[in-house]
Amino acid sequence: MRKTHVSSGGVVYKLGSLSEPLVLILYRRITDSWHLPKGTLEDGESLSEAAIREVKEETGADVSISRYLGMLKSWFYQGNEIVHKQTHYYLMSYQGGDLQTADGAHDLVIWKPISEAYELLSTPLPESELEVGIVAEGWNVLRSHQQRGRES
Numbered sequence: 001m002r003k004t005h006v007s008s009g010g011v012v013y014k015l016g017s018l019s020e021p022l023v024l025i026l027y028r029r030i031t032d033s034w035h036l037p038k039g040t041l042e043d044g045e046s047l048s049e050a051a052i053r054e055v056k057e058e059t060g061a062d063v064s065i066s067r068y069l070g071m072l073k074s075w076f077y078q079g080n081e082i083v084h085k086q087t088h089y090y091l092m093s094y095q096g097g098d099l100q101t102a103d104g105a106h107d108l109v110i111w112k113p114i115s116e117a118y119e120l121l122s123t124p125l126p127e128s129e130l131e132v133g134i135v136a137e138g139w140n141v142l143r144s145h146q147q148r149g150r151e152s
Helices: 047-059 114-121 126-151
Strands: 003-014 022-028 033-035 038-040 061-078 081-097 108-113
Touching: 003 047, 003 061, 003 126, 022 047, 022 114, 033 114, 038 047, 047 061, 047 081, 061 126, 081 126, 108 114, 114 126
Parallel strands: 003 081
Antiparallel strands: 003 022, 003 038, 022 033, 022 108, 061 081
16 A cells, blocks of 8 residues: 655745845754755645644744645655655745744754755755755746736
């Protein structure tokens, strides 16, 4: 029987004074890796509900969903069994919150310019490399909205 694990999370952004948006990313010392906030769905929870809850739990940020960005597929071992993982991502705008209230599962919750987030997420871990593509998609959406705003 094939095991599947479903997670949901987001690319949380805010527009700062820089020419590029800031993205909220997480660092875990034990694996020396950077991640986007995400986590497992609870019973009866929709993908978007899980994404908002997980972002709040892991970062302390209050967010609103701008749009769905896509799903990444990966896998991991659970004992001797391969578990196929589906992680759904949303583009989320930061609405406030206290980053100090993060759940402690990560060692650092930090805002980085999107170009730095690319570099930090580009690690040898397969899932992190896939997240770079999700961040790129989020940036494309934001640039498209900015260009339309200037044309109006």
